[in-house]
Amino acid sequence: MEIFMSVLIGFLFASAVYLMLSKSLLRIIIGTGLLSHGAHLMLLTMAGLKKGTVPLLGEQAKAYTDPIPQALILTAIVISFGVTAFFLVLAYRAYQELGTDNIDEMRGTE
Template identity: 60%
Template sequence: MEFIISILAGVLFSTAIYNLLQKQLLRVIIGTVLLSHGAHLFILTMGKLKRGAPPILTEEGGPYTDPLPQALILTSIVISFGITSLLLVLAYRTANENDTDNMEQLRGNENE
């Protein structure tokens, strides 16, 4: 199971890098979203996907799951949601002000 999720995280990373290198602002934003989702899966996989009881200590012994990867992922989801909303607002404002979302035209390259 960890192998499949590792492959899925790699596919998300490669798709994210491809989108980050595009010329349109929306594709760059989609690339950052995919990169954060790949990081979430990577953190979850590094925390080992094992089943067990919730980490509530009782007198009975047993396998417990580690709550730290889930806590890190929840924090990362909140941060990536904030960053995504900020990037979408900035891209919307930039497209309205400049009438384009092409990165080459926004840089002011004169050879086009």
């Protein structure tokens, strides 16, 4: 399962870099979203994909799952949602003011 997740993470990172290198502002925002999803999956995979029960003291289980990586990923998801919402509002306002989402046209180089 770790090999499949590694391939998926590599695909997400490659897609994110490709989208972030484009000239469209909306593609850059989608690329940052994909990059954050790849980072979340990487954290989860690095913590170990194992099966177990919840870490409660009353349970007598053979294996427990670690809740720390899940808490870190949940916090990172909330932060990336806020950043993506800010990027979308900023892109919408820039499109209203400048009439384009092309980065080169926003700079005035074209």
